[in-house]
Amino acid sequence: MNDVATPAAPGRTWPDEGLTRIPYWVYTDEALRRQEQQRLYQGETWNYLCLEADLAQTGDYVSTFVGETPVVAVRAEDGELYAFENRCAHRGALIALENAGRTDQFTCVYHAWSYDLQGTLKGVAFEQGVAGKGGMPPGFDKPAHSPRKLRVATTCGLVFGSFSDDVPDLEDYIGEAVLGRIRRILGKGEIEVLGRFTQKLPNNWKLYFENVKDSYHASLLHLFLTTFDVNRLTQKGGLIVSEDGGNHVSYSMVIPDERHGSEYRDQGIRSENQDYTLHDTSFLQGTDEIGDGITLQILSVFPGFVLGQVWNSFVVRQVLPKGVDETELHWTYFGFREDTPEQRTARLKQLNLVGPAGLVSMEDGCVGGFVQRGIATAEDERAVVQMGGDATSSSDTRATEASVRGFWKAYRRHMGL
Amino acid sequence: MKTLELHLAVSLLQARYAQAIDDDRLEDWPGFFTEDCFYSITSHENHVRGLAAGIVWCDNQGMLKDRVSGLREANIYERHRYRHVLSMPATVQPEGDRVRAQTPFAVYRITRNRPSELFVTGCYHDEYRITGEDDLKIARRVVVCDSSVFDTLLAIPL
Numbered sequence: 001m002n003d004v005a006t007p008a009a010p011g012r013t014w015p016d017e018g019l020t021r022i023p024y025w026v027y028t029d030e031a032l033r034r035q036e037q038q039r040l041y042q043g044e045t046w047n048y049l050c051l052e053a054d055l056a057q058t059g060d061y062v063s064t065f066v067g068e069t070p071v072v073a074v075r076a077e078d079g080e081l082y083a084f085e086n087r088c089a090h091r092g093a094l095i096a097l098e099n100a101g102r103t104d105q106f107t108c109v110y111h112a113w114s115y116d117l118q119g120t121l122k123g124v125a126f127e128q129g130v131a132g133k134g135g136m137p138p139g140f141d142k143p144a145h146s147p148r149k150l151r152v153a154t155t156c157g158l159v160f161g162s163f164s165d166d167v168p169d170l171e172d173y174i175g176e177a178v179l180g181r182i183r184r185i186l187g188k189g190e191i192e193v194l195g196r197f198t199q200k201l202p203n204n205w206k207l208y209f210e211n212v213k214d215s216y217h218a219s220l221l222h223l224f225l226t227t228f229d230v231n232r233l234t235q236k237g238g239l240i241v242s243e244d245g246g247n248h249v250s251y252s253m254v255i256p257d258e259r260h261g262s263e264y265r266d267q268g269i270r271s272e273n274q275d276y277t278l279h280d281t282s283f284l285q286g287t288d289e290i291g292d293g294i295t296l297q298i299l300s301v302f303p304g305f306v307l308g309q310v311w312n313s314f315v316v317r318q319v320l321p322k323g324v325d326e327t328e329l330h331w332t333y334f335g336f337r338e339d340t341p342e343q344r345t346a347r348l349k350q351l352n353l354v355g356p357a358g359l360v361s362m363e364d365g366c367v368g369g370f371v372q373r374g375i376a377t378a379e380d381e382r383a384v385v386q387m388g389g390d391a392t393s394s395s396d397t398r399a400t401e402a403s404v405r406g407f408w409k410a411y412r413r414h415m416g417l
Numbered sequence: 418m419k420t421l422e423l424h425l426a427v428s429l430l431q432a433r434y435a436q437a438i439d440d441d442r443l444e445d446w447p448g449f450f451t452e453d454c455f456y457s458i459t460s461h462e463n464h465v466r467g468l469a470a471g472i473v474w475c476d477n478q479g480m481l482k483d484r485v486s487g488l489r490e491a492n493i494y495e496r497h498r499y500r501h502v503l504s505m506p507a508t509v510q511p512e513g514d515r516v517r518a519q520t521p522f523a524v525y526r527i528t529r530n531r532p533s534e535l536f537v538t539g540c541y542h543d544e545y546r547i548t549g550e551d552d553l554k555i556a557r558r559v560v561v562c563d564s565s566v567f568d569t570l571l572a573i574p575l
């Protein structure tokens with residue numbers, strides 16, 4: 001378990017109200033940020049690394065991150081997947097310098113120490129010295145000096161890594177309810193990557209991960225969803241929160257002849273605008289390809305994995321901290337190998353809704369920064385997260401902040417806060 | 418049109434295009450394109466790997482108009498504007514009533530209370546249709562950004 005003898009954030013205490021109040025220091029505290037690296041990312045969590053499709057052949061590798069730790073994921077000669085810290089055992093240089101590639105071994109450029117595909121140190125340049133002089137002392141144990149290795153597990157074509165030997169099996173960690181919703185999408189077939197983009201966010205990573213889980217904001221902030229019936233809080237849908245609070249699914253369905261309720265207009269909410277029409281309606285004409293009527297599904301796995309469906313567009317998002325007030329969001333847009341040309345075009349069109357320029361998601365790139373700037377001197381103040389009471393449970397309404405509270409429940413447990 | 422005239426025609430269109438965006442005349446932007454145009458914004462890495470998706474991906478002029486009305490009426494973001502700095506169009510190649518060209522660009526972003534900052538660099542990969550005496554329309558524009566990393570959001574088109 002975590003070393004809870006050392007406080008995660010010295011001098012800080014969580015408000016007595018529990019999960020309905022979030023103290024703002026969690027987004028600004030440097031000491032807390034360092035503890036997160038140890039207690040969350042190197043603790044008992046599973047972290048998304050890449051797609052199995054990225055590591056199809058022997059020697060295929062991807063350089064990625066677990067929290068702020070650089071990591072390499074690779075397929076070795078035995079057909080298994082391995083992951084290790086991207087840090088040379090000699091002086092700490094990056095071992096892999098490309099984002100992705102194929103190799104038969106890794107050689108550090110600095111002094112040419114080399115590693116096999118499992119990340120084990122195999123070669124030390126001039127180990128015996130030159131002409132009988134210099135070299136490493138006899139008995140230098142190379143394998144004992146390998147970079148830190150991760151446990152690797154896959155589900156539905158997703159590759160996760162963990163620094164912990166004690167973390168539960170990946171599928172138990174995700175939980176059956178959320179896993180079922182991953183299968184719902186990724187069970188469709190073999191993934192085909194359509195593009196990758198990175199979005200830099202001017203805020204703490206937790207503000208983004210909370211936003212993903214915040215089913216309350218979606219139809220209030222994003223006018224596209226509301227006006228075009230992709231998502232309204234008054235639509236049929238629901239929220240699933242995993243037992244430990246860390247993982248969630250929010251989903252909704254469009255019922256074709258559903259009459260517009262007047263809830264939004266009655267409350268004078270900005271995102272209701274019945275006059276707004278599209279010149280090109282083809283891009284919102286989705287097909288019910290999964291056959292369950294669900295047109296929007298957002299799913300997260302603690303602490304940094306997001307799987308999103310908006311109509312026929314699918315994306316994976318990897319949330320990576322880059323300092324206390326900077327976050328990188330790595331978007332992978334995908335379809336399936338067996339897609340017809342029409343399905344592929346529909347996905348490419350609907351991807352306009354998501355990503356850094358997404359007609360729906362561009363707002364999510366800003367709001368975290370608005371909070372980060374808003375709380376500049378408010379470390380002792382707190383956010384109010386009380387929609388739907390204080391529960392962290394699943395519900396058939398999305399007018400609740402249950403999954404945001406669930407996030408904090410999991411966060412506090414991992415951090416010992 | 419002769420080569421030099423074509424070069425000039427492309428340059429002039431590029432200049433008017435950039436000015437329309439930078440002057441916040443976004444409603445004029447779709448008019449630079451043919452009705453059956455293709456417009457996308459991608460990155461060098463996706464482009465060389467042949468990955469089809471864009472962060473913007475439009476296969477008709479109506480989708481461009483919808484981008485503009487989305488920005489005006491729907492999307493929420495902090496007020497900002499762009500300054501395009503365009504290079505001379507390179508590799509201008511006529512083919513019948515079509516012209517292909519590539520034009521490198523830099524776009525600075527000016528956000529409320531902040532100094533100008535370099536936002537994106539890249540290259541327009543274009544195909545124009547000659548629609549009149551000295552009139553061109555963009556039939557296909559792939560905006561290939563040099564980096565795959567985008568800061569905060571990309572709201573205004575490039």
Ligand code: FES
Binds near residue numbers: 090109110111
């Ligand atoms: S730092 Fe890698 S070989 Fe020296």
Ligand SMILES: [Fe+2]
Binds near residue numbers: 211217218222364
């Ligand atoms: Fe959102």
